[in-house]
Amino acid sequence: MGGRFAKFVEFLQNVGVPASSLHVIGFSLGAEAAGFAGKALNSRGIRLGRITGLDPAYPGYSLTNNNGHLSRGDAIFVDVLHTNPGVLGFPQAIGDVDFYANPGKWIQPGCWVDQLLRNNELRFIYGCSHNRAWRLYAESVSNPAGFPATLCRNPVFDGCTVQIDGYMGSGANHPMSGKMYFKTNERPPFARNRV
Template sequence: MGIVLIFFLVVNAYLVEGFDAQRSTKNFTVEYVVFTRSNAIEGHTVSLSNERGLQELFKQQNPTRFISHGWRGDQTSESCNLIRQKYLTRGDYNIFVIDWGISAQNLNYVQVALDSLEAGKQVASFLDRLNEEYDLDFNNTYMIGYSLGAHVVGLAAKHATRGKVNTIFGLDPAGPLFTAADPSIRLTAKDALYVETIHTNAGFNGFSKPIGIASFFPNGGTHQPGCSDFFGSCSHQKSYQYFADSLDVNYKFFAVQCSELIFKVSQKCKSTGNVARMGGEPSNFGRGVEGIYYLTIK
């Protein structure tokens, strides 16, 4: 996703005029592409109104992972493919790729941002349905969202009524229109038992604030090595690439905890002495990981 700075300012000014779910088009249906070890290459598409084949694929005893693309994406997006493949290389998971591309591929970012609120609510209903009919274990469920998708999964977990999702990974959560938004319409640290955000283009395409229980800022969180594009899409995309890499069994990103005030002012880390792993499987839930973390990735 590439958004010029001027557009960033325009849409945030638009936010002041009013940004709420009532302005969503609400005329699209979210679909879910299911992958398991038995169908790791070709997914099976289901929806809230068409669950045919889900009973044969879904295994209640296996961990469940939801993955959402961002603006201009759909089920075929690199963010979804990379993460899905890494999980199924590790083990047998119920993987649900959230496909709201019928809205997300709209060139009008403002409308897509509004529609993300509706997408999140639809995913919440699907979560509740899975729990009611297929015994989905919320405590064994993670939700991973890139860019606007981070807000989609946050809203889904926020609005689910039958349980609390264990972990959310917000991969460079979208900033434009959301930076000053009310917490009720975006990802927050309270949406799951553990919420981790990875910031790679903070203040541009990505959210500038640490909005997870733990928030990781690789290389300072704004610009990533090897990226030279003016619009920041390369640095933005590094968030899901880093996360996918973190799922490799022998690949770990270790970060040091920083003083929040020092980090915000100087973009440098004054270490507290605490160290935590960014991303990975399983998540940091229950390990006491919280606050701001800095790491260098070359």
């Protein structure tokens, strides 16, 4: 799938749409396919502008090196959102900037069965935390400053000064880098920073 998409991007470039102007967004396996497309294009001297990986798939990709999954370098800017790290989504930082929701929990707030019932969100019972990635990103499109994030090296977020170092989602931009953490509400709207 990544190879076919790379051919399509090459076609676009040949008709005047520069690959560097494209922003590819992929969820789970789609994030991995975007990474493979980026690798294929890089081998031809073409660079995608941006890849956003929404909780890139972890099972089956966990034992590979950077050539076997989405990774920094697959585009000019690679940002990754982690919402189900170590279960269905990649736990390690693999992008230029990696955003960890709530900060890095494998079960997102609102995804426990009792919370899903209370919030009338039972349709998301399967893979709730994994699916939260695309739901958060979709919300960020209409609210780019909705998910302020803090740059922090400590994976449990303790001891870090909470400050706005950037924004998760459509508000993320090059040259952001590192691990960033942010918090969400347990039900829609998920953004704590309402604009």
